[in-house]
Amino acid sequence: MNSTRRGPIASFFVGLWDVMNFTRRLIVNFVFFGLLILFSLLFIGAVIGGNARPILLPRTTLVIAPQATLVEQYTSDPLSRAFNKSMGGRNEELQLRDVLRALDAAQRDKNIERVLLHVDDLQGGGMASLREVAAAIARLKASGKQVVAFSEQMDQKQYLLAAQANEVYLDPMGQLTLEGLARYRQYFREGLQDKLGVDVHLFKVGTYKSAAEPYVLDAASPASKEADLFWMNDVWQRYLGDIAKARKLDVATLTNDVNNLPQGVASVQGDLAQLALNQHLVDGLKTRQQVWDLMRERGEADDDATGGFRRIDLDDYIAHLDKGLEGVVPEKHVAVVVAEGEITGGDAPPGKVGGDSASELLRQAHDDDNVAAVVLRVNSPGGEVFASEQIRREVERLKKDGKPVVVSMGDVAASGGYWISMNADRIYADPSTITGSIGIFGVIPTFSRALEKIGVHTDGVGTSPYAGAFDLTRPLDPQVGTVIQTVIEKGYRDFTGRVAKARGRTVEQIDAIAQGRVWSGAQGKERGIVDAMGGLQDALDDAAARAKLGKRGEYDVRYIEKIPTPFEKFFPGLAQSRIGMGMLRESDMARALLVKTAPQAARDLQFLEASANDRRGAPVKAVAYCFCGL
Known part of the structure; x- marks a missing residue:
């Protein structure tokens, strides 16, 4: 039998290859077993704590302070939302349907004593959806539940919601101004056609069809301005009527205050919080801590809770309402x-x-x-x-x-x-x-x-x-x-x-x-x-x-x-378990996946x-x- 002996150089490279191959398999095994352990722990955490719901005790204050955009439907997938929440983030979107059912449920919930509104960070939503939320707040108030609103700085859309409360408080250094509705757009004809040489050809039917005007004109057409001002005036007058009704004000006085904003600001030497109080848009000037102290006095003290009073946040209350609803498909x-x-x-x-x-x-x-x-x-x-x-x-x-x-x-x-x-x-x-x-x-x-x-x-x-x-x-x-x-x-x-x-x-x-x-x-x-x-x-x-x-x-x-896919159904509960939340919060892989799947605005x-x-x-x-x- 013949055998071939390797030379020293060949033996060196063969040995080096064997070492590299062993190292590769070792790394792959470490990664595999590491992931196996990770998902095993997450699964156990999901079983132990995934179905946990906040405990709702009597005399609880429902705190509605969303830092989110109001939407009809989530634009991000369940996996992204679960990753975000597991790493200490907040839900960047809030579904209109969830706000409405939470407010309506709070009317009948004996454990909810009052509602604290803080809507400074609620973004998005047009007048129609905001009016639906405002109507739900008004129904809650009419049911006998106390509603208190607090703000540090509100825009006029957010104020439509706050105005429905029994009491509205503004920070002494805060701001609130009503300014009216506007719709201004940029017009690109000169930049596109004269500067860049891009010819934009518009074909349309409809005198008032102005959607593409910015690409062929330097300013809004008279027809566009006429149509926009017609419907915007209608919406604005309705807004003023809603505010006047909620705050028991006169529409004419409210309109005059809006139209004479500079004079009003001058009368209080630039103190916008005092101006809002003078115009009866708010009931008092209080800091956040003072409002929390008020909630503690009127409600149940809880030194372990934020603000020192017994509370449940909107997300947790929605989770409480959802308990036991998963997978239930009604008949007709x-x-x-x-x-x-x-x-x-x-x-x-x-x-x-x-x-x-x-x-x-x-x-x-x-x-x-x-x-x-x-x-x-x-x-x-x-x-x-x-x-x-x-x-x-x-x-x-x-x-x-x-x-x-x-x-x-x-x-x-x-x-x-x-x-x-x-x-x-x-x-x-x-x-x-x-x-x-x-x-x-x-x-x-x-x-x-x-x-x-x-x-x-x-x-x-x-x-x-x-x-x-x-x-x-x-x-x-x-x-x-x-x-x-x-x-x-x-x-x-x-x-x-x-x-x-x-x-x-x-x-x-x-x-x-x-x-x-x-x-x-x-x-x-x-x-x-x-x-x-x-x-x-x-x-x-x-x-x-x-x-x-x-x-x-x-x-x-x-x-x-x-x-959703089976993984999308499984992962949210898993990721929000106590063990899963803690581990994912430290996971670079999770952060990378979250960034990759984050939705982009159109x-x-x-x-x-x-x-x-x-x-x-x-x-x-x-x-x-x-x-x-x-």
Whole structure:
């Protein structure tokens, strides 16, 4: 038998390889067993403490002090929220539905003695959703529960909530000013066309369809200003009326104080807290500690709690309400599908409305025999026409097969947001909802002049006169512009025709109130594009009545949302256990994952860019969108 002996050099490298291979396996095993131990401990922690709920004792003060953005639906996934909370972070979003049910539950909860409001850090929310919260606070107060509000610095939206309290206190160094509503935008025509050489071609139908004006004008058009001021004045007067009613003030006096702000500030030598007290917007000037001392005197002392009084925070109270609800699917019930955000094609993530994904949720409601009726909660400025039509068809299909559909409009249900609403059996809106904007537009930017500025030119050949006509690096042929305008006009006819059929009007009647014009909810009702004034609860009651499920309190409600993965279902409870929370708080891996999965806010320019780029083979994409939020 022959054997080959290795030389010293070969033996060295073979030995080195063996050492490296052993080291690699050792490291992999360490990582594997380390992760195994980590998840084992997390699992044990979840079993031991994952189902723990805060103990609610008698004479508790419910403290509502959210540091979050008010939303209809979470835009982040459960995994991200669990990671964030496990590492000591706060929930960056607060669902409107959770605030409303917490306030309504507190009315009946014998352990909740009073509510302390501190809404300085509550962001987002339009006038419609804030009015729903304000109404819930007013109901709580009317039930006999004391509501105390405290602020160090509030804006006028936050004050709408605080004003509903029995007592409103402001820090002596605090600020509160009512200034009115405004809507100012940047206009880019000179910068884009004159400076950069980007030609923006706008195609639209509707005198008041002003969504894309900033890209073709240097200032708002007269029609745009006329329409905006009309609905904004309506919303503002309603706001003043709400404040006056809550604070027992005179609307005329309140209006005069707002319009003469400089004189008022001068009269108190710049002391805005004193000005708020003089104008009866607040009941007294107190520091945070003084308000806490007041809560301690009126409530139950607890030296271990923040502030020294027995309290439960909003998040913990919601968790308390949710105890035992997981996995419960009622038999016959009203299903709620939320359509919040821009309407885009395909499957959209939370915070946007996907033509495919939203349609799938409505199909689930259609196919579920336990769903007796559907409430479509719409909070959307619109978006792609085809995606909007996909969703509208599912609404029509539900109705055709005997399941009532009621729309509840949130802050905004305009343009494409109205498109998906119009076929409902009944449309509810808050008087301050922004709706309408029945119009179509399309925007095509071309960059030939911009490229020429840096010495880049486009040239080539095509097999037909209009091959390559939609290449954005070439000038837009006027005849192609005619083609696009014709397509946009067809989209407008589709829009107004469908609205006319759904609302039992003629096309001419709808065209007279359409033209891209925006209306408040109250103005929309006067013009027949909204059926009734009311919030989400009113829509639920209506849907239940149509399905013969009984009155409020006699029927069940379930939200149909995108089904989380098994890991997303398991991890939140696991991560919020005592052991899991402690370990993840020290985990660099967890922090890295959290950063990676953090949601990013959508921007108007991103929407326009996506609309221009993603045409899915179609030369023209019609858009029904309204940049009409406050």
